[in-house]
Amino acid sequence: MRIGILTGGGDCPGLNAAIRAVVKRGTAQHGCSIVGFQNGWQGVIDGDAKPLTRDDVSGILVEGGTMLGTARCHPHKVPGGLEAVQDTVHNEKLDGLICIGGDGTLKAAGKVSDAVGIPVIGIPKTIDNDVVGTDAAIGFDTAVTVATEAIDRLHSTAESHNRVMVVELMGRHSGWIAVTAGVAGGADIILAPEEPFDIDQIAKRIKHRHRYKNFSIVAVAEGAVPAEGTSWDGKPTLDAKGNPIAGSIGHEVTKALEARTGFPARLTVLGYVQRGGIPTAADRLLGTRFGVAAIDAIVAGESHKFTALSGEDITLKDFSVMSGKTKWVPEELLQAASGL
Numbered sequence: 001m002r003i004g005i006l007t008g009g010g011d012c013p014g015l016n017a018a019i020r021a022v023v024k025r026g027t028a029q030h031g032c033s034i035v036g037f038q039n040g041w042q043g044v045i046d047g048d049a050k051p052l053t054r055d056d057v058s059g060i061l062v063e064g065g066t067m068l069g070t071a072r073c074h075p076h077k078v079p080g081g082l083e084a085v086q087d088t089v090h091n092e093k094l095d096g097l098i099c100i101g102g103d104g105t106l107k108a109a110g111k112v113s114d115a116v117g118i119p120v121i122g123i124p125k126t127i128d129n130d131v132v133g134t135d136a137a138i139g140f141d142t143a144v145t146v147a148t149e150a151i152d153r154l155h156s157t158a159e160s161h162n163r164v165m166v167v168e169l170m171g172r173h174s175g176w177i178a179v180t181a182g183v184a185g186g187a188d189i190i191l192a193p194e195e196p197f198d199i200d201q202i203a204k205r206i207k208h209r210h211r212y213k214n215f216s217i218v219a220v221a222e223g224a225v226p227a228e229g230t231s232w233d234g235k236p237t238l239d240a241k242g243n244p245i246a247g248s249i250g251h252e253v254t255k256a257l258e259a260r261t262g263f264p265a266r267l268t269v270l271g272y273v274q275r276g277g278i279p280t281a282a283d284r285l286l287g288t289r290f291g292v293a294a295i296d297a298i299v300a301g302e303s304h305k306f307t308a309l310s311g312e313d314i315t316l317k318d319f320s321v322m323s324g325k326t327k328w329v330p331e332e333l334l335q336a337a338s339g340l
């Protein structure tokens with residue numbers, strides 16, 4: 001079989017582990033030839049393909065980012081996009097496609113498979129960990145590890161200067177990184193989109209805390225929002241797609257807390273540091289296991305499915321399980337984040 005592979009959407013550590021597993025397992029175990037597409041679906045539209053051999057993936061297990069490049073492109077939203085994909089599938093004599101991506105890229109995979117009739121298997125990746133149907137997506141563990149280390153570091157400077165340290169973390173519309181790293185890093189206040197906040201209550205908690213401690217750490221998810229009817233006068237900035245601009249909610253929260261508590265407050269926006277660098281052992285393992293499961297599935301004739309982590313097991317789930325949905329932080333974890 002001749003199998004194409006692409007990485008789409010925001011990059012993250014662990015993508016190369018999945019690519020490496022598909023190439024090594026596909027060539028050695030199944031005698032497949034693997035074709036890599038540059039820059040996600042854009043490369044499939046442009047026919048920008050290169051054969052991938054075991055040599056090409058040697059040594060990439062520890063490398064962050066993606067050796068194939070990526071882009072935020074969805075063929076069904078590009079004029080002539082699906083036709084161009086059809087041509088590439090024909091010209092490259094592809095028998096199947098493995099798509100590594102978040103909800104946008106995998107949704108496009110389903111549409112391409114329906115329109116072009118090529119079998120597709122998806123591998124979920126996103127530091128936001130918001131893909132329904134899998135306990136974890138590639139990249140989340142590394143992002144949490146980086147964010148937790150940052151919060152650890154902020155403790156010493158916050159304590160030295162008797163300050164309120166606000167750290168803004170990625171996560172788009174969900175709070176997985178802020179809540180998980182916030183709890184692991186011992187943040188005093190964690191603001192997640194799943195639980196709209198009351199800034200006066202937050203200020204009150206900080207003032208109470210500063211009766212016996214002279215610093216506080218506030219972890220804010222970039223998608224956090226104030227509760228309706230609270231005295232919030234901040235104006236976080238949104239981009240053309242309605243996504244929060246990095247740093248805007250963090251800036252507003254920092255300003256509001258300094259004004260309401262009288263304590264000096266400073267902001268750290270962790271940004272793309274959460275997406276860069278070497279993958280953790282957990283993300284290398286997850287990427288490898290997903291890669292093996294994906295190539296085994298497509299060789300076995302499966303399609304319209306994605307690899308999922310369910311407890312300790314890797315399973316296959318239908319695209320319909322995750323398409324167009326968001327996995328929110330569960331109540332139990334929110335309780336752990338707000339109730340210590």
Ligand code: F6P
Pocket residue numbers: 010072102126127128170171172222243275
């Ligand atoms: O989805 C991953 C993510 O890093 C989000 O956490 C963040 O909101 C967004 O991508 C940033 O998007 P871009 O890479 O297009 O700036």
